[in-house]
Amino acid sequence: MSSAYIASIINSTLRSTTPILLAALGSAICSRVGVFNVALEAQMLIGCFFSIAVNYATGSLLLAVGAGILSGALVGLVVALLQVKYKAADMVIGTSLNLLVQGGTTFLLYLLFGLRGVLNDPKLVPLYKINLPVIRDIPFLGRVLENLTILDYICYIVAALLFVWLFKTVSGFHILSVGINKAAAESLGTKATRIQMQMVVLSGALCGLGGTALSMGQVTMFTENMTSGRGFIAMAAASLGMSHPLLTIFSSLFFGLCQGIGLALQNVIKSQLTMTLPYVATIVALVLFSRRSARRQA
Amino acid sequence: MKHITKVYGSLYANNDVHLTLDKGEILAVVGENGAGKSTLMKILYGLEQPTSGKIYLNGQLQHFRSPHDAINQKIGMVQQHFMLLNPCTVAENIVYGREPRKGLFFDREEAVRVTEALCEKYGLHIDPRRLVGDCPVGLQQRVEILKVLYQDADIIIFDEPSAVLTPQEVNELLRTMRKLAEMGKSIIIITHKLHEVMAVADRVMVMRLGRYIQEMAKTETSIEEMSYLMVGRRIVERQVPPRKPTGRVLEVQDLVLAGSEAKNILDHFSIHVDGGEIVGIAGVSGNGQSELIQCLTGLLQPTSGKVMLKGQDVAGKSVGDIRTAGCACIPEDRYLWGCAARASLTETAIMAHQRSSKISRNGLLNNKGARDFTQSLLDGYDVRNSGQTQKAGELSGGNIQKLIVAREIEQHSPLLIAAEPTRGVDIGAMEFIHNKLLEKREQGDAVLLISSELTEIMSLSDRIYVIYEGRAVGEFRKADATEEDLGILMMGGKLNEAVS
Numbered sequence: 001m002s003s004a005y006i007a008s009i010i011n012s013t014l015r016s017t018t019p020i021l022l023a024a025l026g027s028a029i030c031s032r033v034g035v036f037n038v039a040l041e042a043q044m045l046i047g048c049f050f051s052i053a054v055n056y057a058t059g060s061l062l063l064a065v066g067a068g069i070l071s072g073a074l075v076g077l078v079v080a081l082l083q084v085k086y087k088a089a090d091m092v093i094g095t096s097l098n099l100l101v102q103g104g105t106t107f108l109l110y111l112l113f114g115l116r117g118v119l120n121d122p123k124l125v126p127l128y129k130i131n132l133p134v135i136r137d138i139p140f141l142g143r144v145l146e147n148l149t150i151l152d153y154i155c156y157i158v159a160a161l162l163f164v165w166l167f168k169t170v171s172g173f174h175i176l177s178v179g180i181n182k183a184a185a186e187s188l189g190t191k192a193t194r195i196q197m198q199m200v201v202l203s204g205a206l207c208g209l210g211g212t213a214l215s216m217g218q219v220t221m222f223t224e225n226m227t228s229g230r231g232f233i234a235m236a237a238a239s240l241g242m243s244h245p246l247l248t249i250f251s252s253l254f255f256g257l258c259q260g261i262g263l264a265l266q267n268v269i270k271s272q273l274t275m276t277l278p279y280v281a282t283i284v285a286l287v288l289f290s291r292r293s294a295r296r297q298a
Numbered sequence: 299m300k301h302i303t304k305v306y307g308s309l310y311a312n313n314d315v316h317l318t319l320d321k322g323e324i325l326a327v328v329g330e331n332g333a334g335k336s337t338l339m340k341i342l343y344g345l346e347q348p349t350s351g352k353i354y355l356n357g358q359l360q361h362f363r364s365p366h367d368a369i370n371q372k373i374g375m376v377q378q379h380f381m382l383l384n385p386c387t388v389a390e391n392i393v394y395g396r397e398p399r400k401g402l403f404f405d406r407e408e409a410v411r412v413t414e415a416l417c418e419k420y421g422l423h424i425d426p427r428r429l430v431g432d433c434p435v436g437l438q439q440r441v442e443i444l445k446v447l448y449q450d451a452d453i454i455i456f457d458e459p460s461a462v463l464t465p466q467e468v469n470e471l472l473r474t475m476r477k478l479a480e481m482g483k484s485i486i487i488i489t490h491k492l493h494e495v496m497a498v499a500d501r502v503m504v505m506r507l508g509r510y511i512q513e514m515a516k517t518e519t520s521i522e523e524m525s526y527l528m529v530g531r532r533i534v535e536r537q538v539p540p541r542k543p544t545g546r547v548l549e550v551q552d553l554v555l556a557g558s559e560a561k562n563i564l565d566h567f568s569i570h571v572d573g574g575e576i577v578g579i580a581g582v583s584g585n586g587q588s589e590l591i592q593c594l595t596g597l598l599q600p601t602s603g604k605v606m607l608k609g610q611d612v613a614g615k616s617v618g619d620i621r622t623a624g625c626a627c628i629p630e631d632r633y634l635w636g637c638a639a640r641a642s643l644t645e646t647a648i649m650a651h652q653r654s655s656k657i658s659r660n661g662l663l664n665n666k667g668a669r670d671f672t673q674s675l676l677d678g679y680d681v682r683n684s685g686q687t688q689k690a691g692e693l694s695g696g697n698i699q700k701l702i703v704a705r706e707i708e709q710h711s712p713l714l715i716a717a718e719p720t721r722g723v724d725i726g727a728m729e730f731i732h733n734k735l736l737e738k739r740e741q742g743d744a745v746l747l748i749s750s751e752l753t754e755i756m757s758l759s760d761r762i763y764v765i766y767e768g769r770a771v772g773e774f775r776k777a778d779a780t781e782e783d784l785g786i787l788m789m790g791g792k793l794n795e796a797v798s
């Protein structure tokens with residue numbers, strides 16, 4: 001295997017990781033406050049759609065990214081209201097939102113643009129690709145970091161910020177306390193339900209940004225159901241990373257690697273088979289992990 | 299507090315109650331289970347809003363919409379069930395809500411320092427860096443007290459603080475309360491143990507059925523008068539006639555449960571219980587009692603040893619198998635093992651009865667049968683409730699205990715394990731439960747009684763074992779047992795044969 005080949009696998013790993021990591025961080029903060037958010041997929045997909053739609057309509061990158069974040073946050077708000085405030089069943093809310101957004105984005109695509117399934121237009125403005133002058137010329141590293149977008153860097157900064165916020169600040173301590181013992185937090189005057197709702201909305205924003213990274217990262221286009229289960233992979237990544245922002249970086253990289261390898265092997269093995277790799281890895285990882293934690297509990 | 303009324307559905311939990319508290323005073327609130335003591339305190343602490351009535355503090359009208367408001371007015375509460383963050387450190391728990399900061403950050407080092415200073419000031423010692431989940435109950439309660447003190451509370455409410463403590467810890471707690479009162483704090487304590495009232499309170503207030511009954515200075519009352527006012531009748535001393543045991547029901551041989559450290563949690567523990575016999579296990583809690591119960595009921599797998607139940611070895615069998623073999627259990631922690639807080643009373647009552655022919659047939663529940671059965675338990679054991687659809691978690695602490703006791707006794711199993719069967723119940727109910735246990739003994743069944751209340755063990759048991767560090771260190775017949783001897787063994791001492 002040539003080093004160029006390895007570099008290109010790492011490169012595609014990094015790109016695949018970004019949407020997963022952002023959504024996984026969203027999943028992690030939800031479980032840190034004791035909310036089981038199944039609607040990650042919906043929050044991501046709506047981000048994919050609206051960032052591309054706004055991009056197409058205005059040509060402004062800033063507005064496009066903003067639309068991705070905002071639309072994700074709005075879906076998060078729906079989850080927060082129904083699931084946290086009115087205590088509806090998490091699975092029901094999550095599953096129906098996932099289906100609703102999947103059908104809804106396809107429908108809107110037709111309604112707004114008269115298109116079926118795909119929005120891909122030369123008018124769409126891609127995110128800037130960062131190719132730093134010095135690094136570009138370093139042989140291996142240059143290839144590894146080739147053509148990454150700003151979001152591919154930002155996601156790690158977000159993870160680090162989340163870590164500092166949750167584990168080093170007072171408000172973070174209060175947020176964590178809600179997940180540890182809601183009744184105790186409330187008895188000390190913390191508005192626990194409000195914090196839970198805020199965190200779900202934040203997870204929506206993060207997933208929306210993840211969706212944006214997906215539709216405006218490697219390619220700049222929207223296709224029907226383009227998240228194809230990444231929301232669930234993100235859930236797996238968060239739980240593998242024990243809902244810890246820094247550990248979640250590594251678990252997300254693992255799933256990114258599976259996708260990267262899957263892409264790289266496309267030309268060797270049938271692509272239908274290679275595309276299953278991330279999902280098989282998800283199941284295997286979850287089984288291994290839950291067995292380990294079950295043993296620890298015993 | 300004036301004219302406080304609180305209505306849940308159609309039930310008056312508090313009905314026109316008055317309460318006053320002076321500076322530096324300790325007020326004891328006593329009353330039957332479900333009398334509305336906890337509810338009244340929750341109102342004072344802002345956890346519940348009164349249906350009507352007003353609260354005045356230093357002459358000023360207050361509205362507490364949440365504990366936050368009450369904390370700001372320097373009211374603190376140590377609740378019946380601890381409100382702690384177990385995976386966090388002692389210091390983190392104590393400074394919660396008013397954390398020291400360094401710039402943007404939570405200054406955890408400073409939190410440790412202020413905790414140390416606080417401990418020093420009030421003479422309550424604890425390691426600030428320890429995880430709360432690793433602390434024994436007595437220390438956890440100390441954390442709760444320090445938490446309230448850190449909030450600079452002038453009024454401190456204790457809701458049944460001694461229910462889960464060992465006698466030593468209780469004494470310590472009472473001393474602490476006196477000290478705090480001397481420092482000018484005002485204290486309200488709810489308790490069912492009237493000798494604690496006599497030991498610590500300045501004034502006593504009695505409640506019954508949500509109403510204020512009477513209050514008096516401690517010096518002008520007695521345990522007898524208080525219990526009469528609480529239950530409305532006299533409690534008589536019980537005489538237990540001796541009874542010949544029938545055949546062997548339970549025999550535990552060389553039971554070993556290895557711990558994570560070198561020492562065994564249960565160390566070659568051997569006891570036996572016959573039919574028609576109540577056997578007590580005395581011991582300071584934390585000496586393996588919980589693990590013993592869990593091994594006997596199938597929640598834990600013993601490392602080695604035999605548990606013979608009616609001649610059949612059930613060690614390591616599943617909970618279901620052991621219950622079928624003839625063992626019922628009143629668990630020590632009613633919320634952890636005894637019930638699901640969100641289940642209805644019907645569901646709570648039929649647990650483990652679900653296969654009886656009255657309640658289900660061919661795997662289908664007979665709802666009418668279940669309701670009738672539940673009603674018979676609720677009525678027969680005087681469980682104060684507002685209907686069978688009420689959630690178990692909404693019953694007052696003593697009433698849920700009565701329901702669990704009812705459910706387990708009505709199993710009519712050859713063996714009943716009763717762990718802290720009267721924890722948190724009032725004196726009337728305690729007498730009632732004790733009589734039920736004795737009735738069971740009369741029927742020729744075996745009862746294994748595990749309790750940290752030495753008086754309970756001494757008054758009921760035919761034979762008594764002492765457990766210390768997972769070993770059975772002594773066996774007494776009722777006639778030979780003295781409180782002193784048991785006490786010495788419980789603390790790990792040795793009896794001098796020549797003296798005893």
Ligand SMILES: Nc1ncnc2c1ncn2[C@@H]1O[C@H](COP(=O)(O)OP(=O)(O)OP(=O)(O)O)[C@@H](O)[C@H]1O
Pocket residue numbers: 306309310311329330331332333334335336337338682683684692693694695696697722724
């Ligand atoms: N959330 C609730 N919903 C409905 N009823 C309730 C609720 N909380 C308490 N009650 C009822 O109010 C009554 C008073 O309960 P409370 O907890 O104040 O009793 P208590 O005096 O503290 O008793 P105990 O000594 O057993 O703890 C009980 O009959 C209880 O069933």
Ligand SMILES: [Mg+2]
Pocket residue numbers: 335336337378457694695696
């Ligand atoms: Mg109570």
